[in-house]
Amino acid sequence: MARIKTDKNISRKDVIVTKAAALFREKGFKAASMRDLAEAVGVEAASLYNHIKSKTELLHELCFSVANRFMHKIDEMETEQISSIDKVEKLLRFHINEMINHYEEVYVSDREWKHLADPYLSNFQNQRRIYRKRFAAIIETGIRNKEIKKIDAPTAVLIMLHAISGIESWHRSTQKISAEELEENMITILVGGLVNR
Amino acid sequence: MARIKTDKNISRKDVIVTKAAALFREKGFKAASMRDLAEAVGVEAASLYNHIKSKTELLHELCFSVANRFMHKIDEMETEQISSIDKVEKLLRFHINEMINHYEEVYVSDREWKHLADPYLSNFQNQRRIYRKRFAAIIETGIRNKEIKKIDAPTAVLIMLHAISGIESWHRSTQKISAEELEENMITILVGGLVNR
DNA sequence: AAGTGTTGCTAACATGTGTTAGTTGTTTTA
DNA sequence: TAAAACAACTAACACATGTTAGCAACACTT
Numbered sequence: 308m309a310r311i312k313t314d315k316n317i318s319r320k321d322v323i324v325t326k327a328a329a330l331f332r333e334k335g336f337k338a339a340s341m342r343d344l345a346e347a348v349g350v351e352a353a354s355l356y357n358h359i360k361s362k363t364e365l366l367h368e369l370c371f372s373v374a375n376r377f378m379h380k381i382d383e384m385e386t387e388q389i390s391s392i393d394k395v396e397k398l399l400r401f402h403i404n405e406m407i408n409h410y411e412e413v414y415v416s417d418r419e420w421k422h423l424a425d426p427y428l429s430n431f432q433n434q435r436r437i438y439r440k441r442f443a444a445i446i447e448t449g450i451r452n453k454e455i456k457k458i459d460a461p462t463a464v465l466i467m468l469h470a471i472s473g474i475e476s477w478h479r480s481t482q483k484i485s486a487e488e489l490e491e492n493m494i495t496i497l498v499g500g501l502v503n504r
Numbered sequence: 505m506a507r508i509k510t511d512k513n514i515s516r517k518d519v520i521v522t523k524a525a526a527l528f529r530e531k532g533f534k535a536a537s538m539r540d541l542a543e544a545v546g547v548e549a550a551s552l553y554n555h556i557k558s559k560t561e562l563l564h565e566l567c568f569s570v571a572n573r574f575m576h577k578i579d580e581m582e583t584e585q586i587s588s589i590d591k592v593e594k595l596l597r598f599h600i601n602e603m604i605n606h607y608e609e610v611y612v613s614d615r616e617w618k619h620l621a622d623p624y625l626s627n628f629q630n631q632r633r634i635y636r637k638r639f640a641a642i643i644e645t646g647i648r649n650k651e652i653k654k655i656d657a658p659t660a661v662l663i664m665l666h667a668i669s670g671i672e673s674w675h676r677s678t679q680k681i682s683a684e685e686l687e688e689n690m691i692t693i694l695v696g697g698l699v700n701r
Numbered sequence: 702a703a704g705t706g707t708t709g710c711t712a713a714c715a716t717g718t719g720t721t722a723g724t725t726g727t728t729t730t731a
Numbered sequence: 732t733a734a735a736a737c738a739a740c741t742a743a744c745a746c747a748t749g750t751t752a753g754c755a756a757c758a759c760t761t
Contacts (some may be wrong), residue, residue, distance in 0.1 A: 310727080310738065319738080335618065337534035341719060353720080354739050362719065418615070421532065456696065459681055462674070462689040469670030473662040484656055492659040499653065500697030507708065507757080516708085538749060550750080551709050559749065 311348060320358045323348055327365040328411040336366060336419040366419060367427050373416035374434050376405065381441050391449030396498050398442065399467060403490050406474040417472055439464050446501070455501050467497055508545060517555045520545055524562040525608040533563060533616040563616060564624050570613035571631050573602065578638050588646030593695050595639065596664060600687050603671040614669055636661050643698070652698050664694055 311319045326347045330339045341362055345352040359365060380401050384394050406413050420431050442464045449455035470493070477489055484492070508516045523544045527536045538559055542549040556562060577598050581591050603610050617628050639661045646652035667690070674686055681689070 335532065335534060337532060338619065340717075342717085350738090351740060353722095353741080356720070357738050422535065456692065458692055459685065459689045461677075462681065462686060463693060465670040465673050466667040466690060466693055469673075470663040470667040473666030476662050476666075477659070480658075484659065488656065489659060492656045493663060495653065495655055496660060496663055496697035498697075500693035500695075537747075539747085547708090548710060550711080550752095553750070554708055 309349060311350060318358075323355060323358055324365055324368050328369055328415050331366070331369070331415045331419055332411040336415070336422045363422070363424055363427075366415075366423055369412055370416045370420050370423060370427075370431055373405075373409070373413050374431060374438075377402075377438060378434065381438060384445070385441065390454055391445055391452060392454045392498070392502060394445050395449065395455075395467075395501065396494060398445070399471070399494060399497055400490065402468070402471045403474065403493055406471055407486050407489070410474075410478050414472070414475055439468070442467075449501075453503055456503050458501075463501065466500075470497060508547060515555075520552060520555055521562055521565050525566055525612050528563070528566070528612045528616055529608040533612070533619045560619070560621055560624075563612075563620055566609055567613045567617050567620060567624075567628055570602075570606070570610050571628065571635075574599075574635060575631065578635060581642070582638070587651055588642055588649060589651045589695070589699060591642050592646065592652075592664075592698065593691060595642070596668070596691060596694055597687065599665070599668045600671065600690055603668055604683050604686070607671075607675050611669070611672055636665070639664075646698075650700055653700050655698075660698065663697075667694060 311322055313319055313322060323344070327339075327344055330344055330347055333339070334343070341355060342352045345355055348355070381398065384398055387394065387397075389397075420428075420435075423431055439461065443460040446455060446458075446460040446463050450457055450460065474489070474493075477483055483489075508519050510516055510519060520541070524536075524541055527541055527544055530536070531540070538552060539549045542552055545552070578595065581595055584591065584594075586594075617625075617632075620628055636658065640657040643652060643655075643657040643660050647654060647657065671686070671690075674680055680686075
């Protein structure tokens with residue numbers, strides 16, 4: 308009876324959640340079965356239920372841990388005393404690095420949240436809506452200050468967020484540029500598309 | 505026994521494919537069942553099989569009809585005698601309009617192609633890879649001509665394509681700006697992020 | 702009106718799914 | 732070392748899934 312290996316400070320549940328992120332990313336939430344997950348973890352499917360309540364619980368954990376990180380970051384951003392365009396750039400860099408370093412989690416949260424069940428679903432959608440509004444508000448301030456082009460702020464947010472999710476393709480590509488180059492290129496194009504002049 | 509309604513020139517299969525696009529978009533390919541689809545079409549699940557071979561056939565049809573449209577467009581673009589940046593802009597406008605007018609199909613093709621089965625899967629992935637290379641080649645020419653900033657072309661392609669898929673959120677938003685405004689805003693930001701100066 | 706192909710129905714199957722019950726083995730605690 | 736807690740196992744259930752077989756109703760041609 309081979310137990311799930313754990314280093315200290317990493318619970319067996321964490322191991323499962325991490326493997327679940329990789330699996331959900333690869334196959335999609337619906338297509339990934341608990342038996343697949345069990346195999347990845349090295350255990351029988353039923354054994355997983357000693358550590359988790361349900362398959363969807365795994366999705367909750369992933370979605371909300373990501374959502375919380377972004378919420379904290381935008382809290383932080385709003386209080387900083389820098390120009391709007393710098394706020395946007397910092398936020399973008401955070402998004403980019405999250406996508407680079409916590410690829411599977413962020414990707415799953417982004418693509419698979421539809422499969423959450425209420426009340427988690429509405430909760431998540433709310434957070435998402437609020438986050439985007441706050442992001443748009445930063446851009447609108449920038450427009451009023453003439454730092455940023457006259458554009459529709461919600462559209463700009465939409466472009467930024469989705470553009471960053473393209474890092475998915477970078478991850479899977481064989482001949483990648485370095486993470487640093489990727490970040491700089493993205494910032495050049497995205498911030499370049501916003502700034503006035 | 506209520507038949508599937510068809511206007512002339514629209515086969516019953518086309519009706520099914522169209523409803524499938526809407527359903528796959530809403531729930532995802534895996535989560536959408538043939539019984540769901542049957543209900544949307546107004547018929548029993550088994551009856552669908554008088555018109556189609558399998559569930560995945562529906563996905564093939566959707567994915568490849570979209571892929572073909574983009575392939576034809578880039579063929580056309582490559583032969584036009586205009587500057588690289590204009591080619592990019594035209595291509596972007598095409599992407600934007602496809603996403604606006606054939607939302608469900610394009611979205612499904614973009615998000616659900618993973619569930620294709622070989623040989624369709626490899627075929628699709630190949631087409632995708634080739635398309636992006638050709639898009640990147642246009643950008644690289646623009647960089648050599650100094651029309652476009654010195655950036656990593658594949659990264660730029662990645663940003664453009666994913667940014668456009670953000671139109672998904674526009675579709676679902678309640679207080680939308682018009683399609684024309686959306687197009688102009690996207691072009692402003694995206695092309696603005698590319699051009700030199 | 703008869704015949705023929707088309708399109709629908711019901712019933713069913715085989716398989717895969719998430720999950721629970723009950724039990725056995727393994728660690729940790731006392 | 733015995734007791735208590737934990738984590739694995741096997742077996743099974745209830746249900747949803749894609750799909751097929753066989754048959755009935757419809758529509759169009761002659």
